[in-house]
Amino acid sequence: MKRFERILIKLIVIQFIALVFAQFLIQQPSIQPYFSRVVQYEGVNKITITEWLETFSGQR
Template sequence: MKTFERILIKLVVIQFILLVCSQVLIQQPQIQPYISRVVQYEGVNKITITEWIETFNN
């Protein structure tokens, strides 16, 4: 049982590290268009911020 607990703890630590790394990557504006397809599907990747806000106000 002790080896199972060590493996489980290692998996949790690795999962946490991967989660933090992915969150840091998502926050980078240079990488965001490549990993976030929502912007491509919505079609708002080439408009300015005022045009973007106007779309949500309508």
């Protein structure tokens, strides 16, 4: 049982490191356009906050 627990702990640590690394990559401005293609398809990547708020408030 100890061997299984050691393997499980190692997998959890590896998963945590991968999660932190992925979160770090998502925060990088130079990489964000590759992850958020939907924003480019919708055409809302160049609008200001007020235009964005008007878009959502007009849908009610």
